[in-house]
């Protein structure tokens with residue numbers, strides 16, 4: 001009898017714990033599940049289930065404005081991910097590697113954009129572009145995205161490198177490799193999972209950013225989130241649901257791909 | 272100019288970190304071609320720093336280092352004909368054993384055929400042929416160390432540097448590797464410079480040992496000389512165990528020095544010790560624990576003898592360590608258990624005679 005009792009640390013067997021977990025789960029996923037479900041609803045309103053249809057996906061795909069916004073988002077995310085991953089990785093590596101005066105304050109400043117409210121970043125960006133006389137448009141959005149993604153990538157790389165055994169680099173140098181060879185043969189393979197994670201973070205940050213994008217966009221430079229926002233202002237139609245579902249699927253697919261790449265880089269490699 | 276027998280010359284080398292830490296303090300020594308050289312000292316004495324200066328990872332604040340007659344000032348680690356086995360082994364985790372060993376040859380642009388042949392030979396040298404396709408995480412600590420060894424030896428360096436190579440291994444394996452490293456060193460004929468804080472390791476492997484403390488080399492000598500004739504209290508105490516007493520020189524007689532040991536003088540009188548230098552004032556008098564003899568009746572033939580009480584007996588199987596007291600003076604005696612029950616009479620609380628030969632007594636002036 002007594003043997004069947006839960007262990008003191010067997011929290012998952014405690015009723016209150018299960019309730020808590022179940023509630024959290026529902027709270028997290030009910031909105032998303034209902035969003036996806038109603039994207040297939042054969043009704044103009046998201047209130048009652050009328051029947052299954054793919055009509056709204058068709059409509060979303062044929063909505064040329066939505067199409068264009070989506071393309072813009074991809075271009076911006078693509079460029080911003082590439083640039084911010086490279087710059088962020090260099091920054092993270094430099095923070096990990098070098099000891100210099102006022103390093104503490106400098107690191108704090110680098111991380112500041114992560115914590116300061118996005119709206120302030122947005123205002124600052126707009127003010128900055130105004131002073132340098134840069135017309136708002138795709139370029140300004142991209143530049144802003146790069147700017148706010150860099151600290152995130154740097155933090156990820158920095159964290160990854162914290163576990164790096166620096167004597168590996170010394171061993172490489174000792175065995176006759178130049179600094180450049182050492183970086184590509186020893187440091188980079190270790191950094192790779194961090195790079196993938198950082199790039200993914202940068203991509204999703206850029207893809208779904210609203211506040212900063214809203215402030216720094218100009219006429220004709222609508223991104224996907226902004227377009228959806230403007231559609232929702234009229235009414236939440238299943239078309240919006242369908243578009244959002246597509247976004248969810250893309251993000252999920254990217255995450256899975258990143259996970260696969262990461263697990264592969266830890267498996268056997270033949271260089 | 273160093274002669275052709277010298278492979279490494281270290282001249283007045285000082286290494287400072289910042290303004291407060293002097294890790295290596297004016298070290299000068301020559302390492303001979305083909306010898307097994309050990310840098311021995313307690314943790315923090317600057318051994319690793321000295322080794323890293325040889326490898327090129329640190330540059331001396333002062334002084335110069337010559338490798339095979341060539342000044343190493345400003346020479347990058349990848350341009351030096353020395354290789355290093357790191358304390359952490361630093362085996363590349365994302366490469367197989369074969370790729371690890373091949374790495375140094377690959378970055379040097381060695382042709383593929385030659386790489387494979389030399390890697391094969393190096394792996395055979397450390398008996399790892401069957402592990403060539405494994406990843407480091409599929410190897411034991413001892414095997415990873417062999418990979419690090421093979422990886423360095425395959426480069427055919429003039430000197431192999433080893434930083435505490437055995438400290439991460441368990442006791443049995445460590446002893447086995449000590450023998451194997453010596454065998455390896457003799458068979459490849461490369462100069463080995465090993466850093467260790469373990470005196471047994473240094474004594475059992477090295478041809479010559481430099482004992483370091485606080486960045487200084489205190490004594491450089493072959494193992495037996497270091498053990499039998501330490502030149503200062505620190506070396507005497509650090510290498511093996513030592514019964515150490517304070518004394519004063521009170522005179523000299525026929526090439527011998529007369530020393531009064533305060534704690535012993537009322538029991539054994541003044542000691543006449545062989546010493547071929549100048550000695551005066553306060554000195555140390557030392558005797559190794561295994562050179563003490565215990566007997567229940569007064570020994571007649573030994574010049575130094577006194578009656579002591581056994582305070583403690585610690586049994587180690589092969590040896591008994593006996594802790595003795597005679598008034599102020601405390602002794603440790605190590606007794607070999609040459610036969611079963613050899614020291615049945617040696618028990619706590621008993622009084623015994625201890626004695627030793629005058630010639631086995633050491634006079635330490637610093």
Ligand SMILES: Nc1ncnc2c1ncn2[C@@H]1O[C@H](COP(=O)(O)OP(=O)(O)O)[C@@H](O)[C@H]1O
Pocket residue numbers: 288292293294312313314315316317318319320321
């Ligand atoms: N990179 C460094 N920066 C500052 N101090 C150091 C550095 N490397 C070593 N030291 C100091 O130099 C002294 C000698 O260190 P080390 O050569 O590693 O000793 P050992 O290998 O004999 O234990 C120590 O006090 C250590 O703290």
Ligand SMILES: [Mg+2]
Pocket residue numbers: 318319435
């Ligand atoms: Mg060390």
